[in-house]
Amino acid sequence: MLEKSHKHVTCATCGAKKDSLFGSFCGAETSNLDEHKTCNYYKKNQPLFIEGSLPRGVFCINEGKVKIFTRGEEGKEQIIHIAKQGEIVGFRAMFSGEAYKVAATTLEECNICFINKTDFLDMVDTNQVLRNGIMRELSKELADRATFITNMAQKSVRERLAFALAMLDDIYEGEMINLTREDMANFVGTATETLIRLLKDFKDDNLIETHARKIEILDKKGLLDLAGL
Amino acid sequence: MLEKSHKHVTCATCGAKKDSLFGSFCGAETSNLDEHKTCNYYKKNQPLFIEGSLPRGVFCINEGKVKIFTRGEEGKEQIIHIAKQGEIVGFRAMFSGEAYKVAATTLEECNICFINKTDFLDMVDTNQVLRNGIMRELSKELADRATFITNMAQKSVRERLAFALAMLDDIYEGEMINLTREDMANFVGTATETLIRLLKDFKDDNLIETHARKIEILDKKGLLDLAGL
DNA sequence: CAAAAAAAATGACTTAAATCAGCTTTGAAT
DNA sequence: ATTCAAAGCTGATTTAAGTCATTTTTTTTG
Known part of the structure; x- marks a missing residue:
């Protein structure tokens, strides 16, 4: 398996960026992003956030996979989504203004960047392309989940x-x-x-x-x- | 039961508006909305839109209930949501740029207003409060559907x-x-x-x-x- | 590398819910 | 008011999938 470790990733050279919501960022936007993010190494089975906590920012996966899940009655997990490199995790609850209804935990060793809530919301407010990308993403996921529900039912x-x-x-x-x-x-x-x-x-x-x-x-x-x- | 019929509804006096995404609209915004909407009467079991069609605008329910559903294999419906007065239906696919993955059909006699795609997107682009409301709504629904999936599974x-x-x-x-x-x-x-x-x-x-x-x-x-x- | 712990696999049994078939009631349309 | 189709209801039967108990394999850790 690939050796992963704590390393500093630069947004400008990030291999995952092109597939992400930041894919369209120009040079200035990218270096602004770079200044506001921190890079973190996560071990397998480490939580990014848990249900009920308040979102403090968003997570951008540089390397590795993360499960997004809710818990039913007796704590049994239901995995809703498995996120991979390039995906941004945890921004949904930031818009709803509520605590997380889902939790996120690494499935393997990961390198994940963190962007602070206010910094991220600033970008969304000032960058129309990013904003449209987010709205497209939210809408698509909503449709995916309708299909998911139907599959579960039928x-x-x-x-x-x-x-x-x-x-x-x-x-x-x-x-x-x-x-x-x-x-x-x-x-x-x-x-x-x-x-x-x-x-x-x-x-x-x-x-x-x-x-x-x-x-x-x-x-x-x-x-x-x-x-x- | 309440007698419903085709009637012209004014946004300024619409009882459903306060609970809707347009709830925060000021006088000027409301009359702008009024000018761009049309009112329609729907019989029971009439479709607003079907799966696979392209969104031409959004539907704002003034009176009545509407089911939102997908179809599985043999056409069996899975109802994802039941919308009532004040709810805006059909805007999700407009952001994703794709055809509807869900369909919407009235469950009873309804009065429903229609706002054209470009007019609606203009409002979203220029009105930050509306935009934030929509993003909040999308995020909340995403969380609801995660719970829905978990309930179905467990x-x-x-x-x-x-x-x-x-x-x-x-x-x-x-x-x-x-x-x-x-x-x-x-x-x-x-x-x-x-x-x-x-x-x-x-x-x-x-x-x-x-x-x-x-x-x-x-x-x-x-x-x-x-x-x- | 060995030991311990966690995960995977198998077998026996139970049960919730689907399916199929037939009958009854309701309400819409003439 | 009468008719007819659609919707609602009931019973009998089947089956997919859950549960519980135990063994085997894999993974982790000292």
């Missing part, structure tokens, strides 16, 4: 898992999927045991292959078919 | 129905809930037969009372308890 666990694996293949971009069975079950919305049994089925059907915890997608098209898409 | 149908009835009680504001059993099932995310059986249980437990199709909430606290909240 699809079987088998179909949801097939779809989730195809999504994870995109998120892990060719790398093997590396999640605990529990996290995966909490993403699909099922029991861990059920998830494990279904993974075996998929393995028997040559859709995937497992290397200990890691999952390799062999037949993405087959998975999407199975998901009913 | 709660039983019984719990979800109890919660849905409590929500509907707020939406219908004291009026009796008036939805087909099918719509209600598509909101809760279950089969119509299952929903009917559970309604009977709730009736037996004196939580609700039915008057033909209409449902009266007798014990909202009891319902919320049952929902596990």
Whole structure:
């Protein structure tokens, strides 16, 4: 695996920036961003923020993956989204003015930059392109979540898992999927045991292959078919 | 029931405006809004827009209720939200620049105003208060949908129905809930037969009372308890 | 590297909720 | 008022998926 460590990242040379909401920033805007951000190294399973806390700024993922989740009754996690490099995490609650309803925790070692609330809101207020990007992003996610709800309501666990694996293949971009069975079950919305049994089925059907915890997608098209898409 | 009919509504005297995103509009802004809107009367079960079409503007509900839904595999509806007077419908897709992923259909006779896309976007661009209101709204809804997903994944149908009835009680504001059993099932995310059986249980437990199709909430606290909240 | 802890896997059993089929009531339209 | 289709309701049956208990494998840590 890639060696990660605490290092100072410059926005101007950040590989993740081009895919992010800051992608359109010009030189002056980029160096302004640079001055207002701090870089931090996170270990695996470290929280960025928890439910109920007040947002103090936004997190920009430079490297690594982060799960966004809520907790149900008995504290069981429901993973809503898995964010990767280039994604900005934690800005939704800043606009609603409320405490976080979701929590964010690293799934692996990460390098993540932090931008202070007032600095970020200043940028949003003065930069129309950024603002439009954010509104587009919020709207798109809203539509995605409508689909998510519909899938939860109408699809079987088998179909949801097939779809989730195809999504994870995109998120892990060719790398093997590396999640605990529990996290995966909490993403699909099922029991861990059920998830494990279904993974075996998929393995028997040559859709995937497992290397200990890691999952390799062999037949993405087959998975999407199975998901009913 | 209240008699509804095609009538011209003035934004200045609109009873729904104060609760809407336009609530903060001053006199000049209100008359500008007035000039750019048209009023329309809708019969029950009339679509405002359908999935896949491109947004041409936004809908502001003056009177009546509207269901927002997606369709799964075999066309089965999943109701995501039920909008009432004061709510603005259809603006999310305008920011994403994509076709509607959801559809909207009236649940009863409605009076609904329409504001053209360019006029609305102009207002958003020039009015910071409106813009902030929209961003707050988008963010709040995003959080609501995270909770919705978690409920679908982790709660039983019984719990979800109890919660849905409590929500509907707020939406219908004291009026009796008036939805087909099918719509209600598509909101809760279950089969119509299952929903009917559970309604009977709730009736037996004196939580609700039915008057033909209409449902009266007798014990909202009891319902919320049952929902596990 | 060994030991301990955590995660993964398997088996047996239970149950919530879907499906299918048929019957009854309601309300809309003539 | 009568008719007819749509919606509501009930019963019987099936099944997908959850739960609980135990074993095996993997991962972590001293």
